[in-house]
Amino acid sequence: MNWHYISEILPALLDGTKMTLSIFVLTLVLAIPLGLLVSVGLHSEFKPLAAVLKLYVWLMRGTPLLLQLIFVFYGLPIVHIVFQRFSAALFAFVINYAAYFAEIFRGGLQGVDRGQIEAGQMLGLNSFQIFRHITLPQLVKQVIPAMGNEVINLVKDSSLVYVLGLGDLLRAGNIAMARDVTLVPLLLVAIIYLLLTAVLTWGLRSLERHYSYYE
Amino acid sequence: MLKLENITKQIAGRPILKDVSFEVTQGQTLCIVGPSGAGKTTILRTIIGLTNYDSGEILLNGQKFIPQIDNINQGVIGVVFQDFRLFSHLSTAENISLAPRLKTKTTPKEIQAATEKLLAQLGLTDKADLYPFQLSGGQKQRVAIARALALHPQILCWDEPTSALDPDMRDNVVSLIEQLKQENITQIVVTHDLDFAQKIADQTYELAPIK
Numbered sequence: 001m002n003w004h005y006i007s008e009i010l011p012a013l014l015d016g017t018k019m020t021l022s023i024f025v026l027t028l029v030l031a032i033p034l035g036l037l038v039s040v041g042l043h044s045e046f047k048p049l050a051a052v053l054k055l056y057v058w059l060m061r062g063t064p065l066l067l068q069l070i071f072v073f074y075g076l077p078i079v080h081i082v083f084q085r086f087s088a089a090l091f092a093f094v095i096n097y098a099a100y101f102a103e104i105f106r107g108g109l110q111g112v113d114r115g116q117i118e119a120g121q122m123l124g125l126n127s128f129q130i131f132r133h134i135t136l137p138q139l140v141k142q143v144i145p146a147m148g149n150e151v152i153n154l155v156k157d158s159s160l161v162y163v164l165g166l167g168d169l170l171r172a173g174n175i176a177m178a179r180d181v182t183l184v185p186l187l188l189v190a191i192i193y194l195l196l197t198a199v200l201t202w203g204l205r206s207l208e209r210h211y212s213y214y215e
Numbered sequence: 216m217l218k219l220e221n222i223t224k225q226i227a228g229r230p231i232l233k234d235v236s237f238e239v240t241q242g243q244t245l246c247i248v249g250p251s252g253a254g255k256t257t258i259l260r261t262i263i264g265l266t267n268y269d270s271g272e273i274l275l276n277g278q279k280f281i282p283q284i285d286n287i288n289q290g291v292i293g294v295v296f297q298d299f300r301l302f303s304h305l306s307t308a309e310n311i312s313l314a315p316r317l318k319t320k321t322t323p324k325e326i327q328a329a330t331e332k333l334l335a336q337l338g339l340t341d342k343a344d345l346y347p348f349q350l351s352g353g354q355k356q357r358v359a360i361a362r363a364l365a366l367h368p369q370i371l372c373w374d375e376p377t378s379a380l381d382p383d384m385r386d387n388v389v390s391l392i393e394q395l396k397q398e399n400i401t402q403i404v405v406t407h408d409l410d411f412a413q414k415i416a417d418q419t420y421e422l423a424p425i426k
Contacts, residue, residue, distance in 0.1 A: 118265055119296065119300035122294050124366065133317065214347070215303065215346075
């Protein structure tokens with residue numbers, strides 16, 4: 001292993017990692033609350049809202065994220081909605097992942113015993129209090145495993161931003177590989193991805209353990 | 216105290232309750248008995264506002280009373296469900312203090328004191344930090360009672376309180392109901408257990424399946 005070469009390309013890879021992490025963190029921060037709102041909307045008794053949200057979830061889950069990225073950046077300007085590259089990538093990721101999260105939350109909401117909600121109603125709690133203090137904590141425990149899969153997928157999916165010309169980790173590795181005609185950059189890219197997913201897996205396991213205090 | 220007059224309900228065209236009328240006075244224990252399918256739980260759910268009725272009238276202290284869930288009838292009726300329905304993510308003390316914390320203007324110190332008093336009253340002091348899955352059936356039931364009593368309801372409803380308990384625990388429920396009766400709490404108990412009803416009831420209302 002040529003340590004000198006590694007030290008030369010590592011700064012570029014770490015710069016790419018910053019982009020990967022930016023997309024990852026911002027998508028999570030924005031898509032989780034949006035997904036939660038959508039999942040509540042999917043249960044809405046106002047049928048047109050539920051129907052529109054179902055269509056949204058179907059569209060997002062039924063088409064590739066790569067296509068959505070291209071559509072947001074190159075397609076939306078046709079209707080005068082113009083995004084910068086990073087904003088376009090973030091927007092596409094957020095609306096895509098919010099749809100997946102909404103489906104996970106929807107399943108989780110269905111898993112919360114109706115009796116728990118009735119018990120809250122009988123204590124005089126209003127709908128928001130029931131959601132905040134009864135449904136949501138129980139929902140979180142139920143969705144952690146499924147969310148964990150999506151979160152790890154998100155780290156890897158973030159490499160799709162290359163299609164918009166953004167310099168993420170994989171793109172930095174690809175550039176170095178093409179320039180230096182060696183697979184070492186991609187090996188390093190793989191190691192960085194593995195480290196990221198290892199940290200996330202550890203975090204998710206800790207979260208699962210935290211919520212295992214009750215059955 | 217609470218009077219039901221000719222309460223009638225149909226579900227999908229099938230009569231479930233027909234002209235159900237009874238009255239329970241302050242501090243009394245009324246048992247609603249009858250076989251499975253007679254509508255015992257439905258009448259209880261009607262009283263607590265979880266099920267609507269088609270016709271008839273409910274009076275509370277002589278005034279028309281419309282059972283409602285949410286905060287409208289808060290403090291009027293408490294309920295101990297057959298399956299207890301404790302909040303599985305909250306400890307015993309948290310189960311009891313949740314509603315007072317969210318629905319009353321009492322200070323955290325006062326809520327803590329009231330919770331500790333209820334825990335002691337129901338013999339749960341050493342279970343305060345345990346979660347529902349760590350409690351026995353009888354202990355869960357006592358937590359459910361404490362949770363209902365925390366809002367000082369005028370009427371406490373019980374749905375099949377002995378169905379999930381062994382004979383020893385059944386005797387404990389008899390004692391608990393007697394204890395609450397001494398505190399002048401009006402109780403409505405739905406049960407299929409006639410022997411149990413005989414032990415606790417000041418009056419009994421028998422529901423028969425509608426043919």
